[in-house]
Amino acid sequence: MLTRKLWRTMWQYRAQFISMVIMIALGVGVFVGFNMEWYSIEKNIDYAFTQTGFADYRLVNKAGFSLDDYNQIVGIDGVEKAARYLSVNTAVKDSSNVITLTVTTNPEVSGFMVINGNTYNPDSTNGIWLSDQYAERNHLHVGDDYTLVYQTIEITGKIEGLIKSGECLIYIPDESQVMPDFKTSGFAYVSPVMLKNALGYEYYPQINVISNLDKKEFSEKANAVLGKTTLLLTKDETISYSEAMGESNEGKTMGAILPVLFLAIAILTMITTMHRITTNEKTQIGTLKALGFKDCTIKLHYTSYALMIGLMGSLLGIGIGYGLAYYIMNPHGAMGTYFDMPQWNLYMPCFGWVVLLLINAVLVFVGYLSVRKMLRGTPCEVLRPYVPTKIKNLKIEKTKLWNRFSFGTKWNLRDIFRHKSRSLMTLFGVLGCVLLTVASFGMKDTMDAFIDVFYNQAINYENAINIAETTTNDQALAICDLYQGDWAAKSSVQVNDKTLSVEVYYVEHNYVRFVDSHLKFIELSDDGVLICQRIADDNHLCVGDEITFSPYGINQSYTATIVGINNSMSESIVMTPAYANRIGYNYKINTIYTKAKDIAQDSVIASTLSKTSILKSFDTFMDVMNKMIYLLVIAAVLLGLIVLYNLGVMSYVERYRELATLKVVGFKDKQIGKILISQNLWLTVLGIIVGIPVGVGVLNILIKALASEYEMVLVLGPVTFIVGIVATLGVSLLVSFLISRKNRKIDMVEALKGVE
Amino acid sequence: MNIVELKNVSKVYQSGEHEVKALNDVNLEIEQGKFVVILGPSGAGKSTLLNLLGGLDSPSSGTIIVDGKDIATYSADELAEYRADKVGFVFQFYNLVPTLTVYENVALIKEIAPDALDAKELLNKVGLADHYNKFPVQLSGGEQQRVSIARALAKNPEVILCDEPTGALDSETGVMILKLLLSMARDYNKTIIIVTHNQNIAKMADVVVKVKNGQIVSVDEQKKPLTVDEVDW
Structure with missing residues (x-):
């Protein structure tokens, strides 16, 4: 029978139930989404790197390494594998496209995976293994002939296979470009034989090494065998590795900061909601107790209510999280424009499940605590309705100012302090809403200013x-x-x-x-x-x-x-x-x-890069960022709406009798509505005043954490503040309006019957 | 002069699938300045009658003329104004605003009724001079009811409506409250309408209206009503 009551209670408090489920789903969704994102990035790039033999170290010598040098390096104790390696930008014949021509003497080091076509043949004299992304965007197929121009040398071959490479996991032909653009640039591998035929000599300015030695040790050993200090780049200094790790760290930061915000608000709201439900049902709890139900049965009843909220929120949240992670991590999604990976699986880190369990445990505990509080004492005591905390005189009442306040103001002020947790929650909800909008729009301002100053203005050339x-x-x-x-x-x-x-x-x-x-x-x-x-x-x-x-x-x-x-x-x-x-x-x-604008071909010129193509490479990047910002702002507004509505309804129900009394005494609906709205408005304004500096602070931390390598300068336009304030005020006013409309339905007769 | 006139008033509540006739074709006239007791068992329709008089609810049919105006046709806002100007309420459970002090509970009337009487003077009269700054929960039931009487009078209304004003009090306190209510009403020349099932209160009334099954059974004028002290409590 109690189970049936559980369902009915859920239905009775459906507004609270649904809003709690959504809050938890949002928190869990953000948590699962971002943590899955970074974990999947790490797992998938690890797969790409091991499959294609991504090198740990790169020795660089512009003069080139001989076979002898190579043998010395391979001979070092602790070096697993090595290859002489060339990666040079070439022009595509009769096109402005750029192809990074890559040669490795050992396909197990800095090699590639064939996605389509023939496997790699190290003795091929005319085979080109071309980036599949580039081929797709330029309508090239296996079997097509393709000609590259290096300085004045033409290298012609046949496309043998379409590939992906760990070295080019994030393929950027030139440092000044920010995002890959496979329409205009790509990479291709040819065999050492073909390279030698084209150049007439061997030229390998790098030796790439797979080794477990640490940098210092390897550097000393390499310098010793080569007889000179040589530039040594670790994988942290390659774009593919460091940027991928950067993305993963962004995911970690987002996955740590955002869910805390959402879940903290969700759990705090849960505390207020559960408290409210159990106090409302105190007489029923007392009745059950009086009827002879054991305390633990009643506790189980109400904690299972909390558990239901937790479970449904978590399930929905996991769904949202998968959606979010997939949205970011799929070959055509946000990361798809960045990473060129052979595998796009989604993985959930183990600790994620543990955290989800913990969240549910906390929710159940909150439910348990609220019902335990109500159950304290004899059935007779429990049967008595809940009496809220005693009202105390506020300090401000001793000042002369107090007497100048209208009664509505006094009433609201006392109410705010009487229901501290509810007021604090409202404040948190508003704060979260302002914080998120200011931080996300601020992120956009900062990025816009960054691109404008560092690229549009600082780059003054064509x-x-x-x-x-x-x-x-x-x-x-x-x-x-x-x-x-x-x-x-x-x-x-x-x-x-x-x-x-x-x-x-x-x-x-x-x-x-x-x-x-x-x-x-x-x-x-x-x-x-x-x-x-x-x-x-x-x-x-x-x-x-x-x-x-x-x-x-x-x-x-x-x-x-x-x-x-x-x-x-x-x-x-x-x-x-x-x-x-x-x-x-x-x-x-x-x-x-x-x-x-026009640069003629010359043996001295290796390649050219135009300002337009640099700026264009930001388009996809900005597009992805804008989408993220809109998602965040929607989440912020949703968060604000749900928290404020939930608390608004709660406040309304708690003051129902008082409102009814006012109405009986002769207050008009509008006057009562005004009092309700003004309380909400004060809390909103306070939330905004606190929320803006906190939002700016969070943005500062985010920019430092996410984009230190860009050395961005925090910029916040007036529009950001205005939008943040207007959006939050709008949400708050909308909620107040919805709630204050309810006071038309106050049943004066009904409300006056009960016992205070 | 009649301050209140009810003509053919009916009130039907829709309760689930059946209709409940709380009042059935009721006619009543009340003279100004009288002390009227509406008597009847619970469920007779007396509270409905009081709610209609107080403008808390509108009748299903009929006219309710208070001070020359038909309030049966009023809109919600007009009813609110009516409640603010013409009637004062005293409830069984006091219905004070718990977050306002004693003084503020009475003074709040000033916000809706510009010619409200002075709150302090009223509180002195009901004997709460020492309790201005206390909150309702800090007072006894009788004291709370005094506040609510002061609040009802503060509007300087034509009619004071009381719904079982002594119902939640012990008899001793109840007598004190009734005394106060009557003396205040006399002092300010108000019409008082009390709804109760307490026969003893009826002995003090100028007019006793008996209600049963949604209809008025009798209206008796008592030429010589007893004083509070004469009634055997």
Whole structure:
């Protein structure tokens, strides 16, 4: 029989029941979704990396490694496998597309998986194994002929297979591009034989290594066998690995912060709701007890109510979570534009199930505590209706101000303090709503400002020309003159065991500009270097300090004075040619920036990249981000609506008798409605006042946690605040309106009968 | 002069599938300044009568003329104004606002009735001068009922409606409350209508209206009503 009562109770409090289920579902959904996301990323990239032999270390020498060098490295104790490796950008004949031509001498290291077509043949003289994504977007098929142009050398072959590669898991042909764009660029593998035939000689500027040795140990051993210090890149310094880990960390952050917010509000609301239901049913609880039901039976009855909420919320939440994870993690979803993975399975981390169990345990415990409180005492005591906490005089009542308040204000103030938990919950609901809207729109503002300043404005050129490795500075300068450009010389250096980039810029035309932490442009100086924010933070450096760096391949180090700190995506030290000369640093020009639109083919030019294509690569990225922001804002508004409605109904029911009395005495519906709305409004305004700074704080943490590698500057437009405030106020007013409409239905006669 | 006139008033409640006739074609006239007791067993329709007079509910048919106006046709807002201006209520369970102090409970009337009487003066009269700043839960039942009498009078209404005003009190306190109610009504020249099933209260009334099965059985004027002290409680 009690089970039947359980269903009826559920039906009776359906508004609370449904809203609690939705709240928990939202919290669980966000929790499951983001945690599945990062865990699936890690599992799936791990699969891609092991299947294609993703390398742990990359030794880099622009002059190339010989077979002898390779044998020395393979011979190192602790090196499992190695391969000589080349990865170079080539042009597609009669097209502006870029193909990264890749060759590995050992297909088990930095190799690929054939998705479609023939398996790899290391002796093939004309086989091209092409990225399947690129092939699909450019309508290429197995068996088609394809011609690539490297400098002036044409390399023609037949597409043998369509592939995916761990090395190109996140395929970005050039550092200045942010997102993969398989319409305009892709990668292809050819055999070492074919490469040698095309070039006429062997050229492998990298040795890729799979090894369990740590970086220091491997570096020492490699330098010893090669007889010189060589640039060593770990997998953390590759885009595919570090960006994938970055995505995973974003998922971890989101999966940790957002669910806490949602679930905290859900559990707190649960406490108020369960308390409210058990107090409302106190007489019934007493009746059951008086009839001879054991305490534990009654407890079981009400805790199973809480359990029902928990279970249904969790089930629905797991569904939402799967949906969310799938939305982000599918080949055509948000991550699909980023990762090129052979496998897109969804995995749930084990601790996720544990947390879900815990959440349900907490909910049941909340139910248990509320009913236990009501059951205390003899049946006779329990039968008496619940008396809310005694009203105390507030401190403010002693001031003169108090007498000036209208009675409605006094009533509301006392009510807020009398039902502290309900008021606090309302405050939390509003706070969560403001926080989420401000943080998500703020994220958009920040990204928009970032792209506008760092790309639209700081990039002042039409084309960036990459100069071939083998070119001299004079040849490069000739090209620079030809296109009336600015130039840069970028190379890797070591600072305190970390690989950074030293960039010498000659910016007569200001084609490239530098941005500080206030999003203002700063000029280069001939008296010292600019370092980026991350270097400054990591090494505790500030303006006026000195920084020492040492280039690879030579045993010499340079010390430079820091004259400024800039925000930059590349972790770099920036200087003028004049300053480079002053400290005696030798540079090699490798990029030319020009306003010219058409760049003729030249043996000195390796590739070009236009500003339009850089900006275009943001489109998908922004698209994905906008979708996420809208999802978050919808969640925020939903959260606000549910919490406020639930509490509004509760407040209404708790004050039903008082409202009825007011009505009897002669207050009009509108006057009563106004009192109800004004209480809600105060709490909303308070919530907004607290919520905005908290939202900004959370956004700050998010930006630091999610995008430190972009060195973004927090920007919040007035529209964000306005939208955040208006949306929250709107939600609150809508709820107040819905609730205050109910007071028309107050049955004065009925309400006056009961005992207070 | 008649302050209240009921003509052919019926009230039908829809309770599930059957109709319940709470009042059936009731006619009643009440003169101003009289002390009227409506007597009847529970379920007779006396509370319905009081609710209709108080503008808490509207009749299914008939006219209710109070102070020259037919309130049967009033809208919800007009009824609210009527309740604010013309009638004061005293309930069995006091119905004070628990989050307002004694003083505030009476003073709140000022917000809806501009010519409300002074709350402090009224509270002094009902003998609660020392309890202004207490909350209702801190008072005894009798004291709470005094507050509600003060609140009913604060509007300076034509009619005071009381629904079993002594029902929740012990007899001693009940007598005190009745005394107060009557003396206040006399002082301010109010019409008092009390609904009760207590025969003793009826002995004090100017007019006794007996209600049974939704109809008025008798209306008796008592030429010499007893005083509170004369009644054998």
